[in-house]
Amino acid sequence: xxxxxxxxxxxxxxxxxxxxxxxxxxxxxxxxxxxxxxxxxxxxxxxxxxxxxxxxxxxxxxxxxxxxxxxxxxxxxxxxxxxxxxxxxxxxxxxxxxxxxxxxxxxxxxxxxxxxxxxxxxxxxxxxxxxxxxxxxxxxxxxxxxxxxxxxxxxxxxxxxxxxxxxxxxxxxxxxxxxxxxxxx
Amino acid sequence: xxxxxxxxxxxxxxxxxxxxxxxxxxxxxxxxxxxxxxxxxxxxxxxxxxxxxxxxxxxxxxxxxxxxxxxxxxxxxxxxxxxxxxxxxxxxxxxxxxxxxxxxxxxxxxxxxxxxxxxxxxxxxxxxxxxxxxxxxxxxxxxxxxxxxxxxxxxxxxxxxxxxxxxxxxxxxxxxxxxxxxxxx
DNA sequence: CATGCAATCTTATCAGTGTCAAGATTGTTT
DNA sequence: AAACAATCTTGACACTGATAAGATTGCATG
Numbered sequence: 001x002x003x004x005x006x007x008x009x010x011x012x013x014x015x016x017x018x019x020x021x022x023x024x025x026x027x028x029x030x031x032x033x034x035x036x037x038x039x040x041x042x043x044x045x046x047x048x049x050x051x052x053x054x055x056x057x058x059x060x061x062x063x064x065x066x067x068x069x070x071x072x073x074x075x076x077x078x079x080x081x082x083x084x085x086x087x088x089x090x091x092x093x094x095x096x097x098x099x100x101x102x103x104x105x106x107x108x109x110x111x112x113x114x115x116x117x118x119x120x121x122x123x124x125x126x127x128x129x130x131x132x133x134x135x136x137x138x139x140x141x142x143x144x145x146x147x148x149x150x151x152x153x154x155x156x157x158x159x160x161x162x163x164x165x166x167x168x169x170x171x172x173x174x175x176x177x178x179x180x181x182x183x184x185x
Numbered sequence: 186x187x188x189x190x191x192x193x194x195x196x197x198x199x200x201x202x203x204x205x206x207x208x209x210x211x212x213x214x215x216x217x218x219x220x221x222x223x224x225x226x227x228x229x230x231x232x233x234x235x236x237x238x239x240x241x242x243x244x245x246x247x248x249x250x251x252x253x254x255x256x257x258x259x260x261x262x263x264x265x266x267x268x269x270x271x272x273x274x275x276x277x278x279x280x281x282x283x284x285x286x287x288x289x290x291x292x293x294x295x296x297x298x299x300x301x302x303x304x305x306x307x308x309x310x311x312x313x314x315x316x317x318x319x320x321x322x323x324x325x326x327x328x329x330x331x332x333x334x335x336x337x338x339x340x341x342x343x344x345x346x347x348x349x350x351x352x353x354x355x356x357x358x359x360x361x362x363x364x365x366x367x368x369x370x
Numbered sequence: 371c372a373t374g375c376a377a378t379c380t381t382a383t384c385a386g387t388g389t390c391a392a393g394a395t396t397g398t399t400t
Numbered sequence: 401a402a403a404c405a406a407t408c409t410t411g412a413c414a415c416t417g418a419t420a421a422g423a424t425t426g427c428a429t430g
Contacts, residue, residue, distance in 0.1 A: 182327065190396085
């Protein structure tokens with residue numbers, strides 16, 4: 001495990017994991033490829049065997065988080081049987097995911113790097129929302145509006161909680177629930 | 186005006202203005218102090234007479250935008266007489282402000298640089314919202330929840346529109362209005 | 371097994387960046 | 401006019417992203 005061999009063996013994966021840990025601790029703007037290489041005990045040019053450039057690394061690291069986010073939402077969908085409560089539950093998880101790692105929110109949505117036109121897991125929530133509204137018999141135009149309103153609220157609340165000092169309760173889950181329930185959609 | 190003197194005379198202001206223009210065109214991550222100095226026709230160390238460091242420059246540039254944002258909201262408040270429509274109108278302006286300059290949204294909210302605990306103009310919207318709810322007779326606890334829900338939605342919608350491809354209509358103003366009206370607060 | 375190939379890693383090296391110290395130039399005050 | 405503070409330049413340092421050339425290794429093919 002800790003043998004020093006010429007070939008690292010698992011560098012790409014370790015770069016991403018250590019990189020994300022670094023982002024969480026020191027912020028994305030302080031992450032450098034060289035420091036990252038050093039942390040992984042490898043020369044400063046080694047990462048460029050796995051990533052075209054820094055931008056490419058950041059994109060792949062974002063995808064890594066994105067996958068976890070998607071899995072979390074999908075797992076949530078399967079556990080919640082009550083179709084009526086599913087939107088609330090998904091929203092709560094959406095917000096909590098980024099509350100637990102505020103750095104991820106900034107890291108993901110900061111640089112306009114993420115395209116929302118193509119399919120992206122962040123649309124997952126939007127898709128589910130639209131589906132639920134559809135089952136509730138809401139018509140297409142209104143459905144899209146409701147979906148965007150809900151998605152905006154959830155995404156916005158995630159952003160606000162990722163900033164300092166907006167939400168501070170002992171029972172955050174209840175607090176989020178209360179906010180999301182404060183509007184009639 | 187375009188005389189080349191040793192003392193620039195208005196450098197601090199020009200650095201901020203040209204800096205923001207640069208951010209809008211090429212993105213905040215490509216802005217460097219040296220390039221900025223060059224654009225202003227001044228040596229690379231000159232900016233450091235006006236700003237402690239890059240971070241300090243960014244903060245002051247953010248304040249510059251923040252002031253415009255605040256003025257815009259306040260002007261909006263004065264023109265709209267109907268108290269019931271004021272929240273919708275403010276929300277619309279909030280979103281449109283960042284739609285017109287998506288770079289500003291990323292520039293302002295990306296780096297966790299902005300503290301929302303202390304008084305910040307972004308709380309202005311929240312403050313007004315809470316006031317309006319208060320006049321509507323909503324009680325304190327519920328009022329706060331409604332306020333946060335509305336603020337989240339507006340702020341989130343601003344964020345989504347600042348990304349590519351979420352909102353694309355001929356009449357964007359109507360579209361935003363429709364979305365904000367899709368929920369009963 | 372050995373030979374060759376492709377992947378991986380290292381060692382320079384380059385241009386660009388943030389930042390500072392020292393000194394030059396200027397506006398302002400006394 | 402002289403002194404001072406503000407402003408700007410030059411020159412330097414360490415750090416960064418990135419590339420080219422070469423070293424080391426795993427693996428497939430004969």
